[in-house]
Amino acid sequence: MAPQLDVVGMHIPPLYVLIPGAIAVSTILYVSFYMIYNVYFHPLASYPGPKSHAATRLTYVVYQLTGQLPYRCHQLHTTYGDVVRIAPDELSFSNPNAWKDIYGHRQGHAPMPKDPAFYTRPDSGVDSIITANRADHSRGRRLISHAFSDKALREQQPLIKGYIDLLIQRLHEHASNGPLDMVAWYNWTTFDLIGDLAFGESFGCLETCTYNPWISMIFAGIKAGVFLSAVRRYGMAWMMAVLIPKKLLKSRKDNTNLTTEKVMKRLEQGTSRPDFMSHILRHNDEKGMKVPEIISNATVLIIAGSETTATLLSGATYHLLKNPRVMEKLQREIRGAFKEEKDIDMAGVNGLEYILAVLDEAMRMYPPVPTGLPRCVPGDGDVIHDRWVPGGTAVSVGNWCTYRSEANFKEPNSFIPERFLDDPRFASDNKQALQPFSVGARNCIGRNLAYVEMRLILARVLWNFDLELATISDNWADQKIFTVWQKQPLYVKLTPVVRGSE
Template sequence: MPTTDPTSFLQYQYSTKAPNMGTLLTLCAAISSLLLLRVIGIGIYKVYFHPLSKYPGPKFAAASRIPTAWHMVRGNNIRWVASLHKKYGDVVRTGPDELSYINAQGWKDIYGHRIRGKALFPKNPRFFPKPPNGVDSLVAANAEPHTRARRIFSHAFSDKALREQEPLFQKYVDLLLQKLKEMVQGDPQHEHVFDMVNMYNFTTFDVMADLTFGESLQLLENSDYSPWVATIFQNIKATTMMRATYYFPTIEMLLSLLIPKSLADKRISHFKHSTDRVDKRLSANSEHQRPDIWGIILRQEESKGLSLDEMHSNAAGFMIAGTETTATLLSGLTFHLLKNQESLAKLVHEIRSTFSSYDDITLERLVRLEYLNACLEEGLRMYPPVPIGTTRVVPPEGAPICGEFVPGGTIVSMSHYSTYRSAKNFAFPDSFIPERWLDDPRFEADNKLAFQPFSYGPRNCLGKNMAYHEMRLILSKVLWSFDLTLTGNQNWSDQDVFTLWNKGPLMVKLSPARES
């Protein structure tokens, strides 16, 4: 029976009901040990007993998503994945539930049409952040929404539409050449150094803005980026950072706080800028016969099945997918041509000997230039505008990929950069050799089916033909008019990747073309 003395009573209460510090530390240590054992146990399961444990790859990557996220935010993910394929082979486990492929069969199995009632591999929702209005564009949509929207938009990217749109393409490419000539002629030495990344971007953004909004951004006229276009490049990097946080859903909210608010605000600003201009274009009913995207689509009765939100989301998507990527290929191809003078000389000769005048250069005639087309293919192989793998998710019932059954829920992809730089697919994979696309016997063993720069299957790039036409026209008119010399960074293509290449200036000296 405890004493009734108050002090003794308090001492009794503390000693019998409150744990001492040693007990608390022991309890914390026990909980920490249990948590550590759980983490270790889960890691061991993922590495050695998970359904994907038979696939080769780094053990840390099999146990945790940290390596993938780390390389993403550092901008060296494509080279990391390429090094894994070089070490481990055609298929590599890059995460607890992720597989990367470089075998050409992977294009058909992952991205191709499904047969006998089998479901398409859905796009990975964590790879494509939702637009601010919550409605997916063609790039991210799955199943019925994608099929319906693609059928409607296909009219604006058809061969017939491209023929109608040629004057628009010619207008802006001519403006590019006019600006270049004015600046070159303004130099007393008749030569000038340009950042060709900027010049190509000015052109492609002006073209796509006219096609998407019915008005130019006037980048070529002002020779500078508008604030809105400048935010697009920052938006792409922000999207990569957001994608890295998605790998850790339990702490995603906390990690998202590490992304500067300014980047998130720019993403919303980009979307609002697009929607405002789409609304303005749609209100111009008298211009529905104009051969831009909306003019062509609104002629179709089925366009009534396209919601305003879908129009907004797709317009914002076009202003990235149809601009930066085209300018990226032109920049990369220009660099590789200037680093390979023999190839450049062949291409210049083909262009200048085919056309007797600048005005003879048309979309239809450019299609027939064999060496030009070979250079475009080799540029896309060496410097694919989207070098990463766009991920898909294996359906719940699982599916065979490259002859091996893969369980449902697995995230899978074909990495463009890794696939095109693999010696298993291409001879001399790190060398720029356009002749590989012209039946050169040195490259008989090249696996051309592995080359799918515009993706593959029913959800490949809708604007593929437009991109080829635009790239041919811009490059040909530049090379017809000028002799080019690389003056800047000789290792320009050694760049970080945040979904797209993080390009630096491509400084090139332009001189009026000599007789060829």
Template sequence: MTKAKTFTKPIRDRPETILSLNREDHSKFRRALSHGFSDSALRQQEPLIAKYIDLLISRLHEEYDNGKKRCNLEAWYNWTTFDVVGDLVFGQSFHCLENIDYHPWIESIFKSVRFSAIMIALTYIGLGELVQIIAKCGSSLRRARQYTRNMLNVRLAMEGKRDDLFEGIAKKRDEWNISFEMLTANAFILVIAGSETTATTLSGATSLLLSHPDILEKLQREVRSSFKSADEITITSVNKLHYMLAVLNEALRLYPPVMAGLVRTVPRGGEQIAGRYVPEGTLVEVQQWSINHSKDNWNDPWAFQPERFLATPEAAAKDGDKLESLQPFSAGPRNCIGRKYDRIASFSDFFVYNKVT
């Protein structure tokens, strides 16, 4: 089903993004992007990602006296993921970890996300025309866009091929006649999609672990017995940390970063959905939060139990856990192109547990 424009593009004169493009243009655009998200590109990007994670760890040691002082990890996770994704998209860091503060662009991004949510709500209740007028005056949105343009100019001036997340679109710029405004809007989406989501996952996982010391201890044991030195920890080798991956899945279940809002429009002629006829034009969505907390899908849905993800799907189903109902990255042709990058989460989690906690 097509994406509902009310939710993907409430402000009409904004350029199309990967989130709002029609099916045909989307698949072309996505193919161009996909090289930057391939396994080989990820391997090339690994040293860059590791550099920021090392910086996170050394900063935490310096600032918090080896764990003796309190710290706001949510901010640190955001600083790290914005620095990483900023570098992977714009070829430059936001320097949050160095400055121990949010870059002004990120603050304006957070404001603009809130602003967009209000614009969507107003459009939804039929005030779409008012939204077009307000959008022309929204200063947080304008500021965020201007910063993005400046950073994109620097990125586009970089010589030579870069194996980053943006190269796929950047090199199609002339062939497809992609406007600078459309490039800007998509760079903006890539940075938000990649950073805040990962930081939210890490914050949720950390909060759950700190309130469940037995699970934290089990995880620490797995991590500390799996490697002889920190150099052995790579994006590939963290895949053998089965308990770590179960913890991350369970954190994604309880704190899905994209919990709702992926709204589609039922096509002409209506559609059968879950055995019921739904008329054309109806707005429908899959709400992750509800699915992840429903007794229909999970045994004791509000409990933090990573063990449920250690069982095979068949054995889990016997205990009342339908593992396949966890889809934090969505499903189908418009699912998350960056889902492999959630390994960044396990990667950085490991460093935190091994060296700091």
């Protein structure tokens, strides 16, 4: 039995009671002082924002893990203005000037590196161009960029057209079966296409009308990255096994294994095909990519060349269906420009003005990456949007909150493509606020391919079919966000157009 002390009639509990109590009190005091310091004495204390976000990052993490963070940031910007403190050491900006300050190149200013707590390194430990340092990123991007050049895309036009042909064929075959999930059909098309461009073989989605398991693993891996980011913020990687669903971690590992298998199979074919790997291998001199680097970048290529496109097409289709005036105007442009379907090619769709405005407006209303992508302020600090920000602060421009800001766009919650066609009603719009592919040396490398695919696919679908939104998908855009959208099925009734009836 533990000894008990009795000092002048005072009963003192045993140590096994005192020690846990002392630890609990110390913890409460530490956390209290920590939160008080963050709110009132931290270098960011002068920045606007709610005390619940300034005191602890836990508030941020809760919104992050429930898929509500971009919505919350928009609420905060609406209340507090174009710069908000969203965590003890993090600021969110919605002013367009912050794009260049954070992500671009400024003479005399050090570049702002990516926030290591947000970005997840590949499981192999070998960086992709997403997580690489500045020098390795430049080297890797130089090699990969050849595959996304205008010249390369023109060479790949027959391959791209072939998959869109198959999409249209499948839609005609299934249109009479009732509403179709256009999210699935767009995903199947873009993933099949990028699989062929990256690995020399399709994923077979359009052939089987099902998702390839590898694609599901990619989506699960993105969601796992959100959980990993939340855990890393607290320096407790050991909590991964407890907090992160085992299914997500397994999908992430399986994705790495399958990627390795596909890359090794493709490398055996050399440079005989006009695809991404051929461009990488042809320019693979002494500063080229080693095989582990190619493997790490393979998933980046898949996402850059497919997810952005499929997401934007889904969002564009939904907003077109919710805005009949816009849909009818776009149909007239497409069907008036092409008398025969075979004429719908890269050169043809590049000449269409309204379809580009529709896609730009869709990117504003439904940006493929709604979340802010944080960078770290280097050194002692730097100026962002005319305000001094201390070194070590995480900073970002959130697409969702920036595009839905009344300070940047008139009627920000309305789908009006004319704002991108010099309509005088929207002369006050700040078009520079729209940067869905980011800015600077590390912007999205798949931009050119995304625009080609989006214009061709949307033009072909609307040339062939009249679309009607199923009631079950009326609120489709109400989705959770885990860096990218957690898209739900978008059910649409397709009716083949009878030529000569227009």
